[in-house]
Amino acid sequence: MRNKLDQVDFNILNILADNAQTAYTDVAKQLTISPGTVHMRMRKMRDMGLITGATLTLDYAKMGWKMTIFLGIFLSEISLFKSVMKKLNDIEEVVKIHHVTGKYDIFIKMHxxxxxxxxxxxxxxxxxxxxxxxxxxxxxxxxxxxRHIQFIELPS
Incomplete structure (x- = not known):
C-alpha cells in the first residue's frame, strides 16, 4: 500500500535518522536494495508528510553559545498561548517551543x-x-x- 510503512521504510528511516547526509546509494548497499527503491520510498514518506526536512546537529558550545536553557512558562490566560508562542518564535535564541500539559503552559529551549x-x-x-x-x-x-527512536514495523 502506498500510504503504509513496512520494514524497508523503517530501516531506511533508522539509517537516515542516525545521519541524514547518508547517500541513498550507501543506504541501499546497507539494506541490499536498489538506490531507486530508497529514492522512491523517501519520496513516498515525504508525500505522506512523515519526513518534513533534514537537520544538522550543531555543537553550540564550540560556536560560542555556551548555555542551553529550558524555560517553563506560566500564562496569565491559557487563551493567550498562540500569541505568546508567536512572540517567543520571534526571539532568535529560542530554538524549540512546546505547548504542554502539566505544571507549565509552554516549555521552551533556548541557547x-x-x-x-x-x-x-x-x-x-x-x-x-x-x-x-x-x-x-x-x-x-x-x-x-x-537521538531518534529506533523505528520498528508496527503490528497491523
Missing part, C-alpha cells in the same frame, strides 16, 4: 552565548511578552543523549 547574553534575552525579550505570568528557568549542565 545563549553566556550568562550576560541570557540575562539580556530573558529580561529584555522574554519578560516583555504580554501574557506571561511567570517563568521557571533550568540551565542545562550537560547534554548526554541526542
Amino acid at each position: 545563549a552565548r553566556d550568562s550576560n547574553h541570557y540575562k539580556q534575552v530573558y529580561q529584555d525579550e522574554i519578560l516583555s511578552v504580554a501574557g506571561i505570568r511567570g517563568i521557571e528557568s533550568f540551565i542545562s549542565i550537560e547534554e548526554k543523549v541526542e
